[in-house]
Amino acid sequence: xxxxxxxxxxxxxxxxxxxxxxxxxxxxxxxxxxxxxxxxxxxxxxxxxxxxxxxxxxxxxxxxxxxxxxxxxxxxxxxxxxxxxxxxxxxxxxxxxxxxxxxxxxxxxxxxxxxxxxxxxxxxxxxxxxxxxxxxxxxxxxxxxxxxxxxxxxxxxxxxxxxxxxxxxxxxxxxxxxxxxxxxxxxxxxxxxxxxxxxxxxxxxxxxxxxxxxxxxxxxxxxxxxxxxxxxxxxxxxxxxxxxxxxxxxxxxxxxxxxxxxxxxxxxxxxxxxxxxxxxxxxxxxxxxxxxxxxxxxxxxxxxxxxxxxxxxxxxxxxxxxxxxxxxxxxxxxxxxxxxxxxxxxxxxxxxxxxxxxxxxxxxxxxxxxxxxxxxxxxxxxxxxxxxxxxxxxxxxxxxxxxxxxxxxxxxxxxxxxxxxxxxxxxxxxxxxxxxxxxxxxxxxxxxxxxxxxxxxxxxxxxxxxxxxxxxxxxxxxxxxxxxxxxxxxxxxxxxxxxxxxxxxxxxxxxxxxxxxxxxxxxxxxxxxxxxxxxxxxxxxxxxxxxxxxxxxxxxxxxxxxxxxxxxxxxxxxxxxxxxxxxxxxxxxxxxxxxxxxxxxxxxxxxxxxxxxxxxxxxxxxxxxxxxxxxxxxxxxxxxxxxxxxxxxxxxxxxxxxxxxxxxxxxxxxxxxxxxxxxxxxxxxxxxxxxxxxxxxxxxxxxxxxxxxxxxxxxxxxxxxxxxxxxxxxxxxxxxxxxxxxxxxxxxxxxxxxxxxxxxx
Amino acid sequence: xxxxxxxxxxxxxxxxxxxxxxxxxxxxxxxxxxxxxxxxxxxxxxxxxxxxxxxxxxxxxxxxxxxxxxxxxxxxxxxxxxxxxxxxxxxxxxxxxxxxxxxxxxxxxxxxxxxxxxxxxxxxxxxxxxxxxxxxxxxxxxxxxxxxxxxxxxxxxxxxxxxxxxxxxxxxxxxxxxxxxxxxxxxxx
Numbered sequence: 001x002x003x004x005x006x007x008x009x010x011x012x013x014x015x016x017x018x019x020x021x022x023x024x025x026x027x028x029x030x031x032x033x034x035x036x037x038x039x040x041x042x043x044x045x046x047x048x049x050x051x052x053x054x055x056x057x058x059x060x061x062x063x064x065x066x067x068x069x070x071x072x073x074x075x076x077x078x079x080x081x082x083x084x085x086x087x088x089x090x091x092x093x094x095x096x097x098x099x100x101x102x103x104x105x106x107x108x109x110x111x112x113x114x115x116x117x118x119x120x121x122x123x124x125x126x127x128x129x130x131x132x133x134x135x136x137x138x139x140x141x142x143x144x145x146x147x148x149x150x151x152x153x154x155x156x157x158x159x160x161x162x163x164x165x166x167x168x169x170x171x172x173x174x175x176x177x178x179x180x181x182x183x184x185x186x187x188x189x190x191x192x193x194x195x196x197x198x199x200x201x202x203x204x205x206x207x208x209x210x211x212x213x214x215x216x217x218x219x220x221x222x223x224x225x226x227x228x229x230x231x232x233x234x235x236x237x238x239x240x241x242x243x244x245x246x247x248x249x250x251x252x253x254x255x256x257x258x259x260x261x262x263x264x265x266x267x268x269x270x271x272x273x274x275x276x277x278x279x280x281x282x283x284x285x286x287x288x289x290x291x292x293x294x295x296x297x298x299x300x301x302x303x304x305x306x307x308x309x310x311x312x313x314x315x316x317x318x319x320x321x322x323x324x325x326x327x328x329x330x331x332x333x334x335x336x337x338x339x340x341x342x343x344x345x346x347x348x349x350x351x352x353x354x355x356x357x358x359x360x361x362x363x364x365x366x367x368x369x370x371x372x373x374x375x376x377x378x379x380x381x382x383x384x385x386x387x388x389x390x391x392x393x394x395x396x397x398x399x400x401x402x403x404x405x406x407x408x409x410x411x412x413x414x415x416x417x418x419x420x421x422x423x424x425x426x427x428x429x430x431x432x433x434x435x436x437x438x439x440x441x442x443x444x445x446x447x448x449x450x451x452x453x454x455x456x457x458x459x460x461x462x463x464x465x466x467x468x469x470x471x472x473x474x475x476x477x478x479x480x481x482x483x484x485x486x487x488x489x490x491x492x493x494x495x496x497x498x499x500x501x502x503x504x505x506x507x508x509x510x511x512x513x514x515x516x517x518x519x520x521x522x523x524x525x526x527x528x529x530x531x532x533x534x535x536x537x538x539x540x541x542x543x544x545x546x547x548x549x550x551x552x553x554x555x556x557x558x559x560x561x562x563x564x565x566x567x568x569x570x571x572x573x574x575x576x577x578x579x580x581x582x583x584x585x586x587x588x589x590x591x592x593x594x595x596x597x598x599x600x601x602x603x604x605x606x607x608x609x610x611x612x613x614x615x616x617x618x619x620x621x622x623x624x625x626x627x628x629x630x631x632x633x634x635x636x637x638x639x640x641x642x643x644x645x646x647x648x649x650x651x652x653x654x655x656x657x658x659x660x661x662x663x664x665x666x667x668x669x670x671x672x673x674x675x676x677x678x679x680x681x682x683x684x685x686x687x688x689x690x691x692x693x694x695x696x697x698x699x700x701x702x703x704x705x706x707x708x709x710x711x712x713x714x715x716x717x718x719x720x721x722x723x724x725x726x727x728x729x730x731x732x733x734x735x736x737x738x739x740x741x742x743x744x745x746x747x748x749x750x751x752x753x754x755x756x757x758x759x760x761x
Numbered sequence: 762x763x764x765x766x767x768x769x770x771x772x773x774x775x776x777x778x779x780x781x782x783x784x785x786x787x788x789x790x791x792x793x794x795x796x797x798x799x800x801x802x803x804x805x806x807x808x809x810x811x812x813x814x815x816x817x818x819x820x821x822x823x824x825x826x827x828x829x830x831x832x833x834x835x836x837x838x839x840x841x842x843x844x845x846x847x848x849x850x851x852x853x854x855x856x857x858x859x860x861x862x863x864x865x866x867x868x869x870x871x872x873x874x875x876x877x878x879x880x881x882x883x884x885x886x887x888x889x890x891x892x893x894x895x896x897x898x899x900x901x902x903x904x905x906x907x908x909x910x911x912x913x914x915x916x917x918x919x920x921x922x923x924x925x926x927x928x929x930x931x932x933x934x935x936x937x938x939x940x941x942x943x944x945x946x947x948x949x950x
Contacts, residue, residue: 082780082855085868087837088848091780121779127860128784141949149944293914294935297887298870299942300894303825303857304949311824312896319895319903326907329914682921689922 080120135159139565145306147523148314151568154525155561157588161536162557164270168263168543169550175259176547177232179243179250189244193621195614200463203236203471203615215387222486223394224479224546233482235545236475236616253618253628257607260544264600267540271596275589296321313573324423331422350419360411361437364404365444371400372448380469397480398487401441405534409434409527431526435591438534439598442484442541446602449477454610464611464623472616474545477606481542481549488535489556496567504571521571528564529588532557533595540599544607781855782865790950791854794819795847813843816850821948826893830873857948866946867936871929881926887912 081091081098102110131137136159144152183190194201220226230237243250300318305311338346378393392399412430421429453473456466465473500521507515539553608626612619619625633644646652769777769792777788796804798816803809813832822828832843835853845853855861856869874882876889888908895901903911919927919935927935936942 080779082782083862083865085856085865087835088780088852089837092776095780124778124784128786132786149941292918292939293911294918295939295941297891297894297911297915298874298932298936299939299945301826302945303827304821304945304947305824306820308824311826315826315894315896315901319901322891322895322903322911323907326910329910685922689924693924 135162136561139561143565143568144302144304146310147568148302148305148310151523151525153585153588154528155565157529157585158532158557158561158564160274161532162554162561164267165536165539165550165554165557167266168539169548169554171263171266172259172543172547172550175255176238176252179252179255180238180240183243183245186245188246188250190240191242191244192239193241194239195621198463198614200467200614201620202467219387219391219394222391222483224482229475229479233546233548234475234478235547236472236613238547238618239616239620240618241621251628251632253622254632256618257625257628260603260607263543264540264596264603267596268593271589271592275585275593293325296325328422328424335422346420353415353419357412357415357433360408361440364408364437364441368397368400368404368441368444369448372397372445373452376449376452395483395487397445398484401445401484402487402491404441405434405438408437431587434526434530435533435594438530439537439595442534442537443598443602445480445484446477446541449480450606450610453477463614465613467613467615470613472613474606474613474617478542478545478549481538482546482552484538485535485542485549485552485556488531488538489560492531492560493563496563500567500571520573521567522573523568526587529591532560533588533591536592537595537599540596541602544603777851781851782858782860783851783855787854787858787950788851791851792847794950795850808846808848810838810844810846811850813845816843816845821950827873830876834869834872854948854950857946859947859949863937863943864933866943867933868929870936870942870946871932881928882932883926884912884916887915887927 081094084091084094086094102113105113136155140152140155140159143155179188180190182188216226220228224233228234232238238252238256240252243252296318302314305314375393375396378396384390409430412433416426416430419426453465453470453476454461456462456468461467470476503521507520535553535556539549542549606625608624611623612625614620619628622628622631633641636644769789774785774788777783778785781788783791795811798811798818799809813829813836816832817823817828822831825831829843831853832845833841835849835856836843836845837849838844838846856865871882874886874890876886877883882890891908891911892902895903902908916925916927919931921931921934
């Protein structure tokens with residue numbers, strides 16, 4: 001920072017004021033803004049609206065700075081009074097004045113203003129009512145007070161997922177299940193075209209006959225087989241092609257397909273909308289770091305914390321964060337200073353470790369594949385050893401996936417230490433690897449299922465799929481998804497009860513080395529988020545095969561909220577390296593989007609490529625599930641049909657693509673031009689600041705030398721710029737009371753001229 | 762305008778709703794919590810000022826490192842002692858509420874962080890700010906070297922005209938790019 005020779009400082013180092021300086025419009029604007037609450041009559045131009053980022057000196061030119069300001073009212077911009085930063089008394093005065101002025105307006109304008117006011121009030125009340133409906137307000141408020149906004153974002157994310165799943169379920173229910181349920185009462189005729197002669201349409205019932213032992217019911221409940229198979233839960237039960245109501249024909253197959261596409265689309269839009277609020281700004285700016293220093297300092301403290309413990313924890317975590325970031329700066333410097341030999345060594349190590357990581361991932365995927373095939377064969381061959389082992393065979397893929405997802409993060413966090421990245425990058429990279437592992441394991445499971453389903457004894461499958469083993473393969477896939485969901489829930493509950501509670505007891509009561517090494521449970525936000533995103537991905541994939549899965553997931557997340565909340569309050573302490581709310585939100589929604597993309601892939605492959613089973617489900621009679629759509633389109637009237645065909649033709653697709661590319665290039669060019677202008681304006685501001693200081697320096701030098709000023713010893717510091725005892729009357733009066741006139745070595749002698757003649761435009 | 766009557770009048774309530782960002786429930790709750798701070802005889806007087814010590818017993822403010830600054834900023838008393846009337850209290854809650862605009866929040870944040878009330882955030886203000894955030898005891902402070910590095914970084918990011926201080930416009934500019942500000946600058950009773 002350059003030493004400002006303009007400002008004379010007294011011996012305590014504080015900057016004394018210069019009456020000339022104080023009269024400058026831009027300086028006045030600062031003081032005036034601070035005093036606008038006291039004087040109460042100035043309409044402040046909002047800096048957030050002004051596009052020139054300067055201190056507003058240009059806009060002040062027309063205003064005068066007398067004590068009793070004339071009120072400048074622009075009737076066009078009628079901002080609500082509460083958006084002014086003034087005390088209540090000022091706002092009341094403003095309001096009275098506005099009403100007075102409004103009565104002078106024409107009746108049309110009066111009416112318009114009053115309607116605007118009522119509309120605004122209605123909108124406020126509607127928002128108030130909507131927010132009162134929000135789930136778990138009191139719980140979230142409590143968590144916020146105790147742990148701050150970082151952990152809070154996890155719980156509001158959980159709430160978001162509950163709502164999302166509920167909406168998806170309502171969608172599925174109203175378009176797929178409801179017509180079937182009301183068909184009898186609404187005198188609808190259900191048609192189901194199935195070719196009973198063909199080999200493909202044999203669907204042996206899997207319902208248990210005879211005496212059913214109790215634990216077999218439990219097995220059925222946990223594995224989705226037995227009595228659950230022929231319920232609304234699974235795809236196979238929907239033996240409906242169309243429903244003929246008295247007036248309309250309801251194509252249920254089409255509805256099933258469209259609802260699937262609709263819920264994926266709806267999820268995408270909702271997530272993007274939710275994330276756009278948060279990180280729209282950050283993508284536009286050229287911030288290379290998410291967590292800049294200003295963000296940490298100015299927005300660092302969570303004002304919502306009410307707990308003394310939480311406050312001291314927050315302090316220490318802020319301190320830790322600041323120290324780490326400062327150290328990271330130094331590390332960056334160190335990295336830039338690496339020699340070539342060191343760089344080669346580092347790259348070699350990283351290469352080897354990455355190969356190792358890929359090897360570990362491949363090993364995990366292969367074990368999932370093997371486990372799935374083994375489990376499928378065990379189920380098909382109906383090997384029954386005993387209750388527990390049967391259940392284990394059923395759940396083998398889930399168990400392997402959970403084990404892999406438990407071990408690999410530990411492995412990754414050990415490996416990353418050797419790779420010598422900067423701390424922030426380390427965390428992000430490990431997280432990326434864990435995300436990849438979690439979400440791809442589902443993909444591997446599905447891939448191995450499909451390889452089973454489409455692999456027949458002979459070369460090609462007659463029905464397109466292995467109809468002997470999988471007469472209704474969608475139900476089998478649905479059962480696997482169901483099992484994954486149930487197992488996930490069981491694991492979360494079990495880990496909380498059997499690992500976290502004992503850990504807390506051990507750490508609190510036992511003073512042994514184990515307790516000290518293990519430490520108290522930390523609420524690790526990334527791992528918890530990955531857990532629930534994993535569950536949500538399964539839900540998205542599984543809804544096509546198991547239409548009631550969203551309802552199950554809603555209930556599951558509902559319970560998880562309470563479990564996690566209790567665990568947090570009783571067992572955990574907040575993490576030492578905190579997750580900021582903003583980057584948390586970005587991370588959650590980014591991972592969720594990745595999960596959604598990964599979920600769309602299997603669904604679209606199975607809808608479009610794999611032949612749907614001919615023995616069950618609403619798509620009997622079609623080759624693939626996708627075929628419903630072209631068939632339905634061909635039944636539409638000619639006009640609509642030609643429009644849709646035009647939309648799906650290549651010509652349209654290519655021209656649409658070209659237009660989108662052009663729009664994108666235009667926007668990018670615009671952004672580049674804006675950036676240039678911003679840089680130019682910044683430089684201009686710096687130059688103007690320097691100009692101003694230079695001119696003032698020259699002026700005060702000139703005045704110092706001039707004879708008339710020597711004789712007027714004014715107690716000239718108006719309590720300098722740092723005084724805190726300025727009242728409105730002091731601001732403009734010629735004699736400023738002094739705090740520092742005795743401390744001057746070099747007196748600041750200026751002819752004081754009345755404010756309205758000197759410096760403003 | 763009597764605001765400490767045991768019941769808020771309907772007119773007054775709707776006026777407060779119009780002039781602040783608070784909902785009806787929030788105003789009533791604020792009135793209840795404020796009345797709890799008053800002694801019996803104070804309850805009948807209109808426009809009583811509650812001293813800063815009593816305001817700071819509220820749990821929402823008790824653990825806040827900026828509690829004293831908050832009281833000073835929102836206080837309109839002549840003695841500059843940080844005492845708040847009920848209307849000051851409502852202004853406080855309105856600025857910290859969920860629905861307050863970014864502009865209001867950044868304006869008041871600036872005034873809260875301006876420890877010496879001179880209209881800009883200079884190095885001294887920033888140092889005090891960082892010390893408030895990290896704690897007042899010796900082992901929780903940053904070393905002078907770290908502090909210098911930190912403040913240099915902050916000024917580099919926020920001081921556009923390179924005069925060594927952050928004025929209100931620069932502060933609002935940097936806040937508009939700060940994604941955490943809106944969610945952290947919030948007090949709800």
